[in-house]
Amino acid sequence: MGNVLVWAIWIGAAAACLGSGIAVVSFANPFFSALALIGNLASLAVLFLLASAEFVAAAQVLVYAGAVMVMFLFVIAYLGGRADTPFEGGPSWVSFGAVLAATALLVEIVVAIGLKAGDLLADEAEVGAAFGSPAEIGRFFLTDHLLAFEITSIVLLIAAVGGVILGTKTRAEEQLDRLDKAAP
Amino acid sequence: MGPDVTWYLVVAALLFSIGTLGVLLRRSPLIVLLSLEIMLNSANLALISFSRLHGDHDGQIFALAVMAVAASEVVVGLGLIVAVARRKLVLDVDRFRVLRG
Amino acid sequence: MIDAPKVDWLALSPTLALLAAAGVALLASVIGPAWFRRGFAAFVTFGGFVTAGVLAGFLFDRSPDAQPLLNESMTRDRWAALAAIVLAGAGALSVLVSWGETRRDHAGEYYALLAAAGAGMVFFVGASNLMTLFLGLEWFSLALYILCALDTHRATSLEAGLKYLIVGSFGSGILLFGSALVYGATGELGFAEIAAAGVTDDSLLLAGLAMIVAGLGFKASAAPFHMWTPDVYQGAPTSVTAFMSAATKVAALVLTLRVLTVAFPEQEHLWTVAVAVIAIVSLAVGNIAALVQRDVKRLLAYSSVSHAGFMLIAVAANSPLGGRALLYYLIPYSAMSIGSFAVVAARERELGAPVTLDNLGGFLWERPFLGASMWVFLLGLMGMPLTGGLVGKFYVFSAAYESGWWWLVVAGVIGTAISLYYYLRVLLAMWTRPEPTALRPVVAGGSPPRDPLLASAVFASFAVTIGSFFFVQPLIDLARDAADSLPF
């Protein structure tokens, strides 16, 4: 059972991951894009699980699905129709350049991986059952990567402060609104 | 045994370029933010598959930190978008034309 | 039980001082009474920057040998310490410049975020593994995104914030994927460990290296990753622009040289060429685009792109002399850049409108001190004698020449020649009095109040710009000690 099943799940998750990724960038309505991103994140979580990162997978669902995407959907619903913008009109040189840049990037990375595939990538390290468990991750966060852990919390704090600052209406804005109302 | 790391990396690279395209092509700042999330997530996938390859935890730790950073970026980005919408400006990255030259 | 890792508090102390200042300022701006917030926050933040500078000086003195801390999360060395001193100085000057900005809302939070951004940068210059590099970058970038958009009633400010966020996050996404590839190729995150892994011509590693250079290029606003720079510099509150233009550049360039020399010494033949190309493109784009600008903030933004080019020449030299030149050049550059934006801020507050070449007429005669200082700053940016700008450019060029990059020297000289034109336009605009008929209407309430703090910031920048010319030797000695801690 094992081998075929793992491959089947992997192919399913990878296909879902790429498909929903394409869906995110091609939907006209941000709400649908956000929903597609949830699918993307969930299928990525499955891939993480298959790469024996169980805690990261769970955190992925918890952080992204539980907090980030809820926030996204909230803002999109709050903005209502204003959030919709049509897809790019005709092909401009900017979009041409973008496609070119992305393709070049892709080719570069795939070639790099392809060249590499022969020697190093084939032999995976042996890992124990505890690999990727919350206990192990926690231990590293408190020893080797203590600074990274602390900085993460600072980054989150700054973001929270920023969210509050940008979210509140200032007096200067109210004044502008009053001027707008007074003008015919 | 499942697929080896190369396959994970191919998926990560494809996903990264999808995200890049989204950032470069789309005009709605909301979708640009979503595409940025895809970029960061593809990097996470690469980190985690490499972490599996080398059998050490650094990649996974990095991925967790990236998740927190991505969430922070979203908070600030959404805050900005809400502030822009509150000022009744058009939500279109290309039509931000006040600043040009 | 987990054994607590040993933490070198002295190495962290400049960062912690600024973080503490940010925390106190933030708390005060939430709890304190309204009249008390702005002044207290500004005072605490200024104190935080000064303390951080002093602590960094102490650190410089105490760490002659580089030593990695906390499993190579960061490095304690003179390179980081000297950069931290420059950053702290830039931050302190920015606080002085910001004081005159009459912001009614979020005044306290403004200073708290400024201190937080400073803390992030001070940490960032010492980062020595790819994870702390990325996190430090995001730390100060996020604070800067918010600062840029702080004037939520101005469309341009919001626009600047959103653009900076999108482009900046795009850049850090590229940096992140590059880090992932490097990690994949070597299995290590620490800079020194990456070099020690002994992977040389590996395609994954090279792809990762390219992406890391590109990602850092976004932060240093080097062309072709500069497209956000003019818009953001113009739209952001001017005091924030002053801080950004100086401090972000210091942090990004100092760390670029560190990561390239420490982590990728084997790939030297590749990245020096890449950096040299980026430097030339920056020089070309920055100088040529600046020719047509009429908005002074935009003009200075393009000038900062071209200066990124100059400093990248020093990075491309990849020699002790190059490192010395980079750190030395950053000192007068920070002062000139903050000083010129401070003068622009003063003029802006006077006019209540964006400063262009047109409404700068006669500024030298109206405000002799600010006008003359602006002249000095612009002459310094040109690289004229009696300013540190000349010495900086000289050192950069000699470093490039020493490493055999004679065509970089040629490009730099041509760039300088082009730049004379647009700097001279500003100088001339300030000199020429406006036509008597075109007298501006008098602003209601008479002339604006004097801003002694801004004036003192301008004076300090002035002193550094001139002083760095006359006291070259001690500064160069400091820079040499700092550059010695990098393995060239």
Place this chain on the structure above:
Amino acid sequence: MTEPWWISVIKALIIINLVLVGFAYLTLAERKVMGRMQLRYGPNRAGPFGLLQPAADLMKLIRKESFFPASAVDVLYIASPFVAAFTALSTFSVIPFGPGWEIFGYQVDGQVVDVPISLILIFAIGSIGTFGFIVAGWASDSKFALLGAMRTCAQLVSYEVSLALSVLGVVLMAQSLSLTEIVAGQDGTWWYVVPQFVGFVVFLLAGTAETARAPFDLPEAEQELVAGYHTEYGGMRFGLFTMSEYINLITLSGLAVTLFLGGWHFFFLDGLGPIWFLVKLLALLFLFIWIRTTLPRLRYDQLMRFGWKVLLPVATLNAVVTAILVVAL
């Protein structure tokens, strides 16, 4: 010895059906108890003591016409009740209800699946379930539904933080994220409700808000918002939403029993594991019904203020103090 996979499947089927029956009779019990507390009888016509009332309700809901608004987004409108119901049902699978037995030589575990990070799993799946509500409100294309959905959104996000923090104390004491180990940690000693009383109270309050029950039922305050996010839903689709809400309540109570009340353990007759689990579960459910009948609904700003300014600091403090004590002792 590990359990064969087909036993897991059979067990899953049994548990799902038990939970569904539990849901059905929970609605009846709620109406009966509320009736008694309000000096009424409650439903008593269908069958003896109204015991067939859930069946009658089910027939009614199934036979109703499944209409939907013309402007609704079809796919999302139809899919979201299923998402809500599916996630609600699946979370119960990791809650341990017994010690595990050996039947006819086969190992049968005391829960459907045992994963080492089951606690995180519950939160993760629960957070996906939120999308059912939000998407339903958005897809209905109706003012009330959208407002209800956005209230749900804000409320769930706000209270989820406190909920997760309140659990942290227990995790620190048990030093595990596995629910089976947390239950094992309470065997023969104090239940965690005693040292973690603050955490327990916060958990119940935040849990009430998470399941949007009175007095925190703002998302579907009928006086203000008709019925919240499911205003435009009728028939069995509405039924699925109601079902997921009640099942979430059951799961939450089950989680509270597992984390704080010793799980299936009791001071005597420990062999009757599932029975004790059920008794505790019913007691908690009764408590929730009791709260609903007696307390008036909060105002929306009060709700948010309470969540962020009272519950969150208390939960944080509790977690920090517990961490210090665990390390110090």
